[in-house]
Amino acid sequence: MIDKVYCADVTPEMEGKRVKLAGWVYRKREVGKKVFIVLRDSSGIIQTIFKKELSEEAYAEAKKVGIESSVIIEGTVKADPRAPTGVEVQADKIQILQNVDFFPITKDASEEFLLDVRHLHLHSPKVAAVMKVKATMMQAAREWLLQDGWYEVFPPILVTGAVEGGATLFKLKYFDKTAYLSQSAQLYLEAAIFGLEKVWSLTPSFRAEKSRTRRHLTEFWHLELEAAWMDLWDIMKVEEELVSYMVQRTLELRKKEIEQYRKDDLKTLKNTVPPFPRVSYDEAIDILQSKGVEIEWGEDMGADEERILTQEFEAPFFVYGYPKGIKAFYMKEDPEDPRKVLAADMLAPEGYGEVIGGSQREDNYDKLVERIIEEEMDPKNYEWYLDLRKYGSVPHSGFGLGLERLVAWVLKLDHVRWATLFPRTPSRLYP
Numbered sequence: 410m411i412d413k414v415y416c417a418d419v420t421p422e423m424e425g426k427r428v429k430l431a432g433w434v435y436r437k438r439e440v441g442k443k444v445f446i447v448l449r450d451s452s453g454i455i456q457t458i459f460k461k462e463l464s465e466e467a468y469a470e471a472k473k474v475g476i477e478s479s480v481i482i483e484g485t486v487k488a489d490p491r492a493p494t495g496v497e498v499q500a501d502k503i504q505i506l507q508n509v510d511f512f513p514i515t516k517d518a519s520e521e522f523l524l525d526v527r528h529l530h531l532h533s534p535k536v537a538a539v540m541k542v543k544a545t546m547m548q549a550a551r552e553w554l555l556q557d558g559w560y561e562v563f564p565p566i567l568v569t570g571a572v573e574g575g576a577t578l579f580k581l582k583y584f585d586k587t588a589y590l591s592q593s594a595q596l597y598l599e600a601a602i603f604g605l606e607k608v609w610s611l612t613p614s615f616r617a618e619k620s621r622t623r624r625h626l627t628e629f630w631h632l633e634l635e636a637a638w639m640d641l642w643d644i645m646k647v648e649e650e651l652v653s654y655m656v657q658r659t660l661e662l663r664k665k666e667i668e669q670y671r672k673d674d675l676k677t678l679k680n681t682v683p684p685f686p687r688v689s690y691d692e693a694i695d696i697l698q699s700k701g702v703e704i705e706w707g708e709d710m711g712a713d714e715e716r717i718l719t720q721e722f723e724a725p726f727f728v729y730g731y732p733k734g735i736k737a738f739y740m741k742e743d744p745e746d747p748r749k750v751l752a753a754d755m756l757a758p759e760g761y762g763e764v765i766g767g768s769q770r771e772d773n774y775d776k777l778v779e780r781i782i783e784e785e786m787d788p789k790n791y792e793w794y795l796d797l798r799k800y801g802s803v804p805h806s807g808f809g810l811g812l813e814r815l816v817a818w819v820l821k822l823d824h825v826r827w828a829t830l831f832p833r834t835p836s837r838l839y840p
């Protein structure tokens with residue numbers, strides 16, 4: 410590894426110190442017999458200046474480099490309030506690892522072009538900022554899960570059945586059998602609670618969603634938890650504590666990156682502390698109808714309805730008590746109202762909507778068989794899952810958090826695709 414210092418670690422207090430930097434040419438301009446190169450690495454940028462009188466050779470080389478060329482630069486630190494970071498390096502040596510005559514991404518690049526060259530778009534410090542925020546959100550999640558006694562498990566991705574409806578399964582040939590890409594690790598997490606009680610996983614989930622909305626990917630990162638002995642209200646508390654910790658910790662560690670995207674007062678992020686507001690599905694329908702939305706009790710809320718509902722809140726909030734007819738087979742019927750299930754979604758404010766889907770699971774064998782048949786599925790395909798209700802069944806609940814959706818809200822991205830390294834949508838499988 411090159412014994413370099415990071416751009417962001419060069420400070421005015423290091424005046425007179427000799428440093429070696431390695432990175433990519435971010436900006437370049439020539440003024441008289443000087444070349445200014447703003448160097449970029451993963452930590453940030455720093456201005457370097459090449460003066461002919463200091464080193465003719467380095468000056469001549471510096472004149473050659475193009476934007477995004479990979480270089481190693483050596484020189485002496487000089488405090489300069491005019492430089493972008495208040496300090497610059499008076500360079501006397503440059504090694505060009507690979508010169509770039511023309512970098513394809515220009516200021517006027519369209520979103521579609523940026524997606525076509527996503528592998529080059531990852532050079533961008535603004536894109537790197539998204540990935541740093543996403544990484545910090547997961548670092549925070551891991552911190553919270555560890556201290557709260559949850560075990561990480563590693564469920565399969567090659568599976569034999571649907572969790573969230575057969576319409577969005579990706580099917581593949583598995584030797585002489587048929588397999589599917591996992592829509593959710595949930596069913597396997599439910600098996601894991603009989604030994605570990607509180608489990609979690611971060612896996613890619615796959616949905617053959619044809620809907621081309623700003624919040625759907627065909628592959629997304631899915632943070633899922635499952636806990637024995639917990640009911641819906643218990644798991645909602647887990648959700649708000651986890652999400653609060655993720656958001657507050659990321660505000661603490663990545664405020665600079667967040668402010669590259671959010672030009673507001675960060676109020677909704679600061680408001681993300683427990684307890685989150687809770688509205689019933691019935692109340693949500695009343696709110697929407699009072700705002701002129703044409704929606705009847707029993708209908709699902711789509712992105713548009715959720716967007717309107719979020720206008721009532723300035724922090725994430727829960728909607729609970731959905732009608733059975735619009736929710737999945739595994740959800741436990743509400744004993745107080747058989748029309749409903751013990752399910753709750755967490756919606757992010759500012760129009761973002763659903764970031765978490767969760768519920769208490771049906772733990773009674775016969776009722777679960779009934780629900781599977783009601784949903785016109787074959788109980789034979791879920792024999793192993795039904796076994797979980799035959800050998801020491803317990804009340805249990807869990808949820809799934811869409812990581813890209815949470816990041817999209819935190820950074821106010823206009824599409825969830827910008828929250829993932831290489832977006833997968835119905836029209837995008839390459840690069």
Ligand SMILES: NC(=O)C[C@H]([NH3+])C(=O)NS(=O)(=O)OC[C@H]1O[C@@H](n2cnc3c(N)ncnc32)[C@H](O)[C@@H]1O
Pocket residue numbers: 572573592593594595616618624625626627628629631633634763764765766767768807808809810811812813814825
């Ligand atoms: N363990 C569980 O209980 C999870 C449960 N089986 C489940 O998959 N619920 S979910 O379909 O609402 O998806 C959960 C979350 O997963 C995200 N999600 C769900 N589908 C997508 C797509 N297509 N793109 C991006 N993100 C998606 C979104 O935030 C949802 O709230």
Ligand SMILES: [Mg+2]
Pocket residue numbers: 754763765766
């Ligand atoms: Mg959902």
